[in-house]
Amino acid sequence: DQQVKQNSxxxxxxxxxxxxxNCDYTNSMFDYFLWYKKYPAEGPTFLISISSIKDKxxxxxxxxxxxxxxxxxxxxxVPSQPxxxxxxxxxxxxxxxxxxxxxxxITLSVRP
Amino acid sequence: xxxxxxxxxxxxxxxxxxxxxxCEQNLGHDTMYWYKQDSKKFLKIMFSYNNKxxxxxxxxxxxxxxxxxxxxxxNLHxNSLELxxxxxxxxxxxxxxxxxxxxxxxxxxxRLTVL
Numbered sequence: 001d002q003q004v005k006q007n008s009x010x011x012x013x014x015x016x017x018x019x020x021x022n023c024d025y026t027n028s029m030f031d032y033f034l035w036y037k038k039y040p041a042e043g044p045t046f047l048i049s050i051s052s053i054k055d056k057x058x059x060x061x062x063x064x065x066x067x068x069x070x071x072x073x074x075x076x077x078v079p080s081q082p083x084x085x086x087x088x089x090x091x092x093x094x095x096x097x098x099x100x101x102x103x104x105x106i107t108l109s110v111r112p
Numbered sequence: 113x114x115x116x117x118x119x120x121x122x123x124x125x126x127x128x129x130x131x132x133x134x135c136e137q138n139l140g141h142d143t144m145y146w147y148k149q150d151s152k153k154f155l156k157i158m159f160s161y162n163n164k165x166x167x168x169x170x171x172x173x174x175x176x177x178x179x180x181x182x183x184x185x186x187n188l189h190x191n192s193l194e195l196x197x198x199x200x201x202x203x204x205x206x207x208x209x210x211x212x213x214x215x216x217x218x219x220x221x222x223r224l225t226v227l
Contacts, residue, residue, distance in 0.1 A: 032214050043116070043202055043218035044155070089155065093214045099145070099157035099168050100216055 003027045004092050006103035015112050019077040023090030023103055026071065030092040034100065035064060035075045038087045047088075048075070080110045115139050116219040118203050124225045125193060132189045133222045135203030143167075144186035145204040145216060146178060155202065161186055193226045200224070 005024045013019045021035075031052040036044035050057040050064045050073065057064050063076045077084055090103040116137045125131055137144060145168070146158040160168035161180040175191045190197060203219040 034215065036218075041221075043204075043220045046215050046217060049215060087153075091155075095214075098214065099160060099170075100147075100155075100214070101157075102155040105153055 001026075002103075003030075004090055004101050004103040006090055006106050008106055009104075010107040010109070012109045012111060013080050015082055015110055016079045019075075019080045019084065019108055019110070021075040021077075021088050021090075021106050021108065023073050023075075024071060025073075025092050027092070027094065027101070028071075029094040030101075031095065032093045033064070033066060033073050034091045034093075035062075036089040036091060036102075037084075038089060038105070044089055077108075080108075082110045082112050084108060085110050116203055116205055116217050118201075118219040118222050120222060121220060122223050122225075124227065126227055127193055127195060129193050130189070130191045131193060131224070132187055133201055133203075133224070134185070134187045135219055136185050137203075137205040137217070137219075138184065139205055139207065139217060141205035141207040141217075142183055143206045143208070144180065144183070145206070146186065146188050147202045147204060147218075149200040149202060149221070151199070159186075159188075190224075193224075195226050198224055198226045 034049040035047040037047045038044045048062045066073045087105045089105045091100040143162045145160045149155045159178045164180045177189045180186045200221045202221045204216040206216040
C-alpha cells in the first residue's frame with residue numbers, strides 16, 4: 001500500500017523555466033513532509049521540508065506547498081538549472097524520530 | 113568531512129554467505145536508520161536505533177540483524193544471503209529538534225549484489 005505517491009515518473013523542463021514536482025499522500029497521521037534530491041550512485045540529499053502546520057516554505061529557488069485538505073504537496077524550482085537534473089523523492093513522517101515513507105521518485109531533466 | 117559514511121560502497125557475494133555493512137555518522141545525532149532501495153527504486157525503512165536502542169523494526173527477515181555499538185555507529189549484518197537481498201542499502205541519521213521535524217541525512221549507499 002503506497003502511502004506516498006509520485007505519479008509522474010519523469011519531467012523535462014527548459015533551463016530558466018519553473019519545475020513543478022507533485023506528490024500525494026494518503027496517511028492523515030503524516031505531520032512532516034520532505035523533499036530529497038538524489039544523483040546516481042549517491043545517497044539522497046535533504047532539500048527542503050514543511051511541517052503540517054504550514055502551507056508554504058521557501059528556501060532560495062525552492063518552494064514547497066502543502067494542501068492538507070487535498071493531501072497534496074508540490075515542489076517548485078524556479079528558475080530551473082541544468083544542475084537540478086536528478087531524481088527527486090517526496091517523503092513523509094508521523095512524529096519525531098519516526099521512519100520516513102518515500103514516494104517512488106521523479107526524474108527531473110533540465111534542458112540547457 | 114563526510115557526515116554519514118558507509119563501507120563498503122560495493123559488495124558482491126555468493127548466495128548463502130554472511131556479510132556486514134558498516135555505518136558511521138559524525139553529526140552527533142541520536143537516531144540512526146537503515147533503508148533498502150529495491151529494484152523498483154522504492155526506499156523502505158528497515159530499522160531504526162535511538163541512542164543504541166532499537167525503536168523501529170519493520171517486517172524484515174531475521175537474517176538481517178542490526179547492531180549499534182554506540183550512537184555514532186549502526187552496522188547491518190546479513191546471514192545466509194539470498195538473491196532477493198540484492199539492493200542498495202542506505203544508512204541515515206537524524207536529530208529531531210522538536211515536534212514535526214525529522215530531517216534525515218543519508219550515507220552514499222552500499223550496492224549489494226548476490227550471485
